[in-house]
Amino acid sequence: MKPLVNAEQMREMDRRTIVGGISGFDLMERAATGAADFICKDSPDLSSISILAGVGNNGGDGLALARILDKRGVRAHVFLVGDASRMSAESRRNLELLAQTSVEVTRLDAVSGITAENEVWVDALLGIGLDRELKGIYADTMTFLQNQARVYALDVPSFVQSDTGAFMGPTYRAHATITFGAPKVGLFLEPTRGLRGELEVVDIGIPGDIADDVGHRAYLVESSDLVRPRRPADFHKGRAGRVLIIGGSPGIVGASVLAGKAALAGGAGLVTIGTTRESSASIGLVHPTLLSKPLLDAEDQIEHSLAEADVVVIGPGLAPNDAALKILEAARVVSKPVILDAGALHLLKDRALPSMCVITPHPGEAAMLLESSVEEVLAAPLEAARKLSLKFNAIAVLKTSRTLIDDGRLTYINSTGNPGMAVGGMGDVLTGILATQLLEEGFTAEACAKAVCLHGHAADVATKNFGERGLDPLDLIEALKRLWPELEVQ
Numbered sequence: 001m002k003p004l005v006n007a008e009q010m011r012e013m014d015r016r017t018i019v020g021g022i023s024g025f026d027l028m029e030r031a032a033t034g035a036a037d038f039i040c041k042d043s044p045d046l047s048s049i050s051i052l053a054g055v056g057n058n059g060g061d062g063l064a065l066a067r068i069l070d071k072r073g074v075r076a077h078v079f080l081v082g083d084a085s086r087m088s089a090e091s092r093r094n095l096e097l098l099a100q101t102s103v104e105v106t107r108l109d110a111v112s113g114i115t116a117e118n119e120v121w122v123d124a125l126l127g128i129g130l131d132r133e134l135k136g137i138y139a140d141t142m143t144f145l146q147n148q149a150r151v152y153a154l155d156v157p158s159f160v161q162s163d164t165g166a167f168m169g170p171t172y173r174a175h176a177t178i179t180f181g182a183p184k185v186g187l188f189l190e191p192t193r194g195l196r197g198e199l200e201v202v203d204i205g206i207p208g209d210i211a212d213d214v215g216h217r218a219y220l221v222e223s224s225d226l227v228r229p230r231r232p233a234d235f236h237k238g239r240a241g242r243v244l245i246i247g248g249s250p251g252i253v254g255a256s257v258l259a260g261k262a263a264l265a266g267g268a269g270l271v272t273i274g275t276t277r278e279s280s281a282s283i284g285l286v287h288p289t290l291l292s293k294p295l296l297d298a299e300d301q302i303e304h305s306l307a308e309a310d311v312v313v314i315g316p317g318l319a320p321n322d323a324a325l326k327i328l329e330a331a332r333v334v335s336k337p338v339i340l341d342a343g344a345l346h347l348l349k350d351r352a353l354p355s356m357c358v359i360t361p362h363p364g365e366a367a368m369l370l371e372s373s374v375e376e377v378l379a380a381p382l383e384a385a386r387k388l389s390l391k392f393n394a395i396a397v398l399k400t401s402r403t404l405i406d407d408g409r410l411t412y413i414n415s416t417g418n419p420g421m422a423v424g425g426m427g428d429v430l431t432g433i434l435a436t437q438l439l440e441e442g443f444t445a446e447a448c449a450k451a452v453c454l455h456g457h458a459a460d461v462a463t464k465n466f467g468e469r470g471l472d473p474l475d476l477i478e479a480l481k482r483l484w485p486e487l488e489v490q
């Protein structure tokens with residue numbers, strides 16, 4: 001899993017590297033050289049370029065880049081924005097060095113002062129130091145970049161708050177973002193991810209021990225993290241594990257079947273649907289491998305059924321009624337992973353939850369649980385996922401197009417999935433996959449993150465065959481089964 005950093009951690013990494021003997025000027029030089037290498041490779045016919053530079057160190061990167069590109073025969077024009085008397089020593093030196101080159105430098109007070117007609121632009125206005133709304137020329141230049149053919153953003157697009165992905169002013173679509181030292185958290189959250197273009201991470205020589213020591217709090221989970229060992233030859237269904245899924249009220253029985261089928265496709269040994277007497281009769285007819293019990297109508301069987309299971313799921317297609325409340329109450333004392341999804345999430349208010357609990361709200365459910373609004377949840381998803389985890393003392397899986405998994409300490413950001421998943425039933429499939437990942441790895445946020453990633457990866461593979469429009473959760477389950485040969489290693 002790839003560690004992601006926030007601005008504070010990045011500054012600390014830079015600071016310790018400088019204390020270790022590499023100067024701030026050298027770090028800037030490495031950043032700019034890496035950016036120049038990427039740009040020259042990405043735009044091989046580049047003959048001229050315009051660079052928008054601020055007066056912080058992000059601007060310093062831009063000034064150094066102008067000099068390096070000039071040396072490589074690219075005509076560079078720098079537009080400098082801000083009060084140059086506040087430049088850091090490194091940036092100032094880079095500005096002074098431009099006097100010995102043919103780089104043209106224009107101090108910019110208004111976008112009307114932009115004279116160059118270059119097709120390619122570099123945004124080195126602001127980096128991780130962005131800490132307030134963009135106003136005046138800072139906002140106007142972002143609007144200006146909207147109309148440029150190709151924009152490379154240095155470190156982060158200048159409208160993005162790097163810790164949260166929040167927009168601080170007008171946005172533009174970058175062709176690529178060249179980030180320095182380590183990937184910044186905000187670049188992986190929507191809608192920033194859709195605007196930052198391709199992401200290039202430039203190694204500026206921060207020693208590995210310093211990078212490890214800053215105490216990462218966020219990780220990106222990718223399909224390359226999904227590899228797992230092949231099962232031993234003497235494996236049996238008891239070892240594969242038992243999943244109990246409670247839900248499937250009449251009219252919504254399909255949700256529990258989808259979760260059950262996904263759990264089987266994920267490798268569970270035995271999957272039982274605990275449902276109403278009415279729904280129970282149909283489960284085996286729909287899918288013979290699924291077992292069923294009328295737990296929502298047979299209170300006396302609940303305790304025994306909970307005791308038999310290795311992982312309990314409560315919620316897919318569950319009507320939030322008295323029978324459901326009794327199940328929740330009984331599950332509160334079990335010491336095994338309990339996943340609370342869909343219908344169960346409507347019953348959480350003022351209720352003590354099981355000690356090993358995963359909650360899987362979509363933004364609407366998250367807003368209900370946090371007594372906030374969908375807009376607020378989506379505007380600050382990292383914060384919402386953290387709050388959910390802390391409020392319910394659970395691993396929170398906040399399902400969005402970039403699902404977040406948070407255990408109150410660490411956050412995982414999923415990188416897989418596509419808009420084909422915007423169809424009813426996809427969440428039920430995730431719940432089934434989550435159950436099997438917990439069977440395999442135990443109750444950890446990392447296991448939940450892998451389940452979310454596997455769900456999205458299966459959807460990505462499925463859409464290669466089926467397309468995004470009309471993708472059925474059953475197609476995803478089929479794709480998941482076909483993934484195993486690729487994901488299992490000896």
Ligand SMILES: NC(=O)C1=CN([C@@H]2O[C@H](COP(=O)(O)OP(=O)(O)OC[C@H]3O[C@@H](n4cnc5c(N)ncnc54)[C@H](O)[C@@H]3O)[C@@H](O)[C@H]2O)[C@@H](O)CC1
Binds near residue numbers: 133
């Ligand atoms: N030695 C280092 O620390 C290195 C830093 N690097 C670069 O340095 C950047 C960070 O530099 P800084 O900390 O100087 O920060 P920035 O260059 O991001 O900008 C900070 C300056 O912009 C001002 N500012 C913040 N928000 C503003 C707004 N909305 N409107 C107008 N002004 C605003 C701040 O008051 C501050 O003066 C990184 O993003 C990276 O590009 C790289 O060169 C690698 C090495």
Ligand SMILES: Nc1ncnc2c1ncn2[C@@H]1O[C@H](COP(=O)(O)OP(=O)(O)O)[C@@H](O)[C@H]1O
Binds near residue numbers: 362399401426428456
């Ligand atoms: N545009 C998208 N990109 C990636 N994943 C998506 C997208 N839209 C939906 N998903 C995923 O699909 C699932 C939908 O879950 P949910 O809303 O609970 O559906 P349901 O309750 O109908 O089963 C979540 O895992 C979500 O992350």
Ligand SMILES: [K+]
Binds near residue numbers: 058126154156157
């Ligand atoms: K920038």
